[in-house]
Amino acid sequence: MLSKLSILISGILFLGCQSNNLEYSKKEAFDDLTQSVSRYSASIDSRGINWDSLVEHYDSRVFEDLSEKEFFELIKDLLLEFRDPHVHLISSFDTMYSIDFLEYSRNNDELVTSQYISNLVTHSATIKSGYINDSLGYLFCSDFKGDLNNNNEIYESIISKFSETKGLILDFRVNDGGSVYNAQNLLNKFTAQTTLWHTTQNRNLNGFDDKYEWYLDPDPIIFYPNKIVVLNGRYTISAGERFAIGAKILNNIEIVGDTTSNTQGSVMGREMINGWKYNLTFEKCLDPNGINYGGKGIPPDHLINSNNAIINNQDIVLEKAIELLN
Amino acid sequence: MKQYYLLGPFLLYSVLLLAQNKVVPFSMGIGVGVDIISIKDNAASPLNYSGFGLPIGVNGLKINKKWIHHFEALFVIPAITNNYPLTSNVNTQLNSWTKVNVSYQALRCIGSDSLSYLGVQLKSDFFYREYDFLDGMSWELVNGLNINFARKILLSDNSFLLTQISIPIVAYVNRKSSLTFDEIFLDDFYNNGPLSLFKYGTWKLNFDKWIAVEFNLLFHKKISNRLNLLSKIGINYYAIHFPEKVYNLNIPISCYLNYQF
Numbered sequence: 001m002l003s004k005l006s007i008l009i010s011g012i013l014f015l016g017c018q019s020n021n022l023e024y025s026k027k028e029a030f031d032d033l034t035q036s037v038s039r040y041s042a043s044i045d046s047r048g049i050n051w052d053s054l055v056e057h058y059d060s061r062v063f064e065d066l067s068e069k070e071f072f073e074l075i076k077d078l079l080l081e082f083r084d085p086h087v088h089l090i091s092s093f094d095t096m097y098s099i100d101f102l103e104y105s106r107n108n109d110e111l112v113t114s115q116y117i118s119n120l121v122t123h124s125a126t127i128k129s130g131y132i133n134d135s136l137g138y139l140f141c142s143d144f145k146g147d148l149n150n151n152n153e154i155y156e157s158i159i160s161k162f163s164e165t166k167g168l169i170l171d172f173r174v175n176d177g178g179s180v181y182n183a184q185n186l187l188n189k190f191t192a193q194t195t196l197w198h199t200t201q202n203r204n205l206n207g208f209d210d211k212y213e214w215y216l217d218p219d220p221i222i223f224y225p226n227k228i229v230v231l232n233g234r235y236t237i238s239a240g241e242r243f244a245i246g247a248k249i250l251n252n253i254e255i256v257g258d259t260t261s262n263t264q265g266s267v268m269g270r271e272m273i274n275g276w277k278y279n280l281t282f283e284k285c286l287d288p289n290g291i292n293y294g295g296k297g298i299p300p301d302h303l304i305n306s307n308n309a310i311i312n313n314q315d316i317v318l319e320k321a322i323e324l325l326n
Numbered sequence: 327m328k329q330y331y332l333l334g335p336f337l338l339y340s341v342l343l344l345a346q347n348k349v350v351p352f353s354m355g356i357g358v359g360v361d362i363i364s365i366k367d368n369a370a371s372p373l374n375y376s377g378f379g380l381p382i383g384v385n386g387l388k389i390n391k392k393w394i395h396h397f398e399a400l401f402v403i404p405a406i407t408n409n410y411p412l413t414s415n416v417n418t419q420l421n422s423w424t425k426v427n428v429s430y431q432a433l434r435c436i437g438s439d440s441l442s443y444l445g446v447q448l449k450s451d452f453f454y455r456e457y458d459f460l461d462g463m464s465w466e467l468v469n470g471l472n473i474n475f476a477r478k479i480l481l482s483d484n485s486f487l488l489t490q491i492s493i494p495i496v497a498y499v500n501r502k503s504s505l506t507f508d509e510i511f512l513d514d515f516y517n518n519g520p521l522s523l524f525k526y527g528t529w530k531l532n533f534d535k536w537i538a539v540e541f542n543l544l545f546h547k548k549i550s551n552r553l554n555l556l557s558k559i560g561i562n563y564y565a566i567h568f569p570e571k572v573y574n575l576n577i578p579i580s581c582y583l584n585y586q587f
Contacts, residue, residue, distance in 0.1 A: 024416065040506070275417065
């Protein structure tokens with residue numbers, strides 16, 4: 001009896017541990033991907049994508065004898081139709097980040113900008129502050145990632161340091177997002193009253209769930225009352241763009257630079273049945289007037305095309321901000 | 327030949343007598359095991375992940391003339407036990423997962439032979455998985471009431487097998503009802519910890535978007551006056567159909583050394 005039991009257990013262990021080969025059906029992988037995207041993506045309608053037509057078009061190019069590289073290129077092209085910087089495709093042999101294919105230009109050059117900044121302090125890997133002409137504060141954030149409490153303490157110390165300045169420049173030209181709560185904590189320091197910031201809705205199997213309203217509430221510890229200019233660009237992404245929505249509705253803030261990237265909702269990861277990973281935006285984000293900037297980006301109040309942002313070792317975007325605050 | 331006809335009823339009577347008198351005083355012990363897992367959670371991934379963990383467990387058993395009481399708790403927790411990555415057939419891995427199974431059953435003997443039992447089982451099964459490469463996670467927590475039918479097979483004076491089928495009746499099934507992990511959910515989770523996940527539960531009857539069944543085989547052997555060996559192998563299956571389908575097939579194998587009080 002016991003010997004039979006041990007044979008059974010060994011067999012089960014073998015089945016549980018065995019590793020299969022990597023063969024899969026490209027047709028099945030394609031179908032699973034397209035069905036998943038149609039179920040989870042929040043951007044099909046907002047970006048004016050005719051998904052069914054796209055699927056039909058690409059489906060006709062899927063053959064089982066495609067090489068892995070060819071199949072990757074096909075899936076890459078399909079996902080690039082979203083033109084969504086949140087969309088990635090990652091395999092063991094290649095990667096695709098949509099932002100690299102959108103022909104966006106950066107409108108900053110840290111070396112050039114640093115000529116304008118004095119007393120530059122590095123608060124974390126992504127947050128720096130300094131002064132411009134001793135009268136303006138300068139805050140650089142390359143993302144909104146990181147611990148909420150730590151970041152909030154950093155924001156508080158910086159805003160406190162700038163309490164005597166006549167204006168503040170927030171350089172978010174390469175802010176590629178992170179936690180929207182970090183963006184909210186910073187915006188709260190620039191508002192004197194509770195204000196509807198934006199709404200979000202998550203994609204679900206029946207469409208979208210109920211709207212969730214996000215508010216800006218005055219920070220109980222610190223308030224910056226003077227004029228603020230936010231520097232944005234096409235590499236201002238995700239939570240960086242949600243900050244821009246807040247900047248649009250607060251009277252004391254203006255935006256200079258270029259339109260933000262084009263994706264404000266939260267991102268989710270999935271995997272295909274061949275193990276490749278991909279990301280997509282599952283959340284719809286609307287400004288207080290119901291405008292969806294997905295696929296478009298938030299336009300600046302003062303447009304300086306990214307191609308004209310750095311000229312002859314001059315930061316034209318920063319100079320415009322200084323001009324507005326002076 | 328006639329003698330053999332007399333021997334049959336005698337043997338049957340002896341077995342029944344042995345079964346009726348088979349009393350195991352309360353014993354309790356710790357043990358280890360292997361938990362073989364195969365899970366496919368469509369809300370997180372279209373891939374099936376399989377592998378095994380090495381749980382540690384505690385159990386308590388008491389058998390009297392009418393009743394069997396059995397408690398068992400098995401833990402596969404990265405901090406205290408070995409759990410190996412669950413792998414897919416395309417060699418992707420789930421490195422971080424946690425599984426906790428706690429159950430108590432009370433079975434009462436039925437019928438004239440005293441070898442059959444019917445009873446209830448209270449169960450709490452938790453299975454948490456981190457899809458770290460996808461910035462996601464998924465879990466099921468099922469707290470339920472099962473109806474159990476068991477049949478005892480006597481192997482010797484000191485050992486028996488208990489075969490058992492367990493059908494869940496009702497459970498509080500805890501699984502996030504939406505597909506995605508937005509910032510509101512994540513903020514709640516990071517600030518309030520696992521307790522925040524309880525809000526995603528719902529009561530379910532078996533076969534209402536939730537199907538589960540269990541088979542168990544328990545082997546008990548008295549090895550000394552104070553020590554008992556108890557081992558158990560099961561086949562557990564559940565499918566939960568919201569927000570998308572998750573299928574889990576489990577083969578938990580455990581072995582305990584129980585001290586008899």
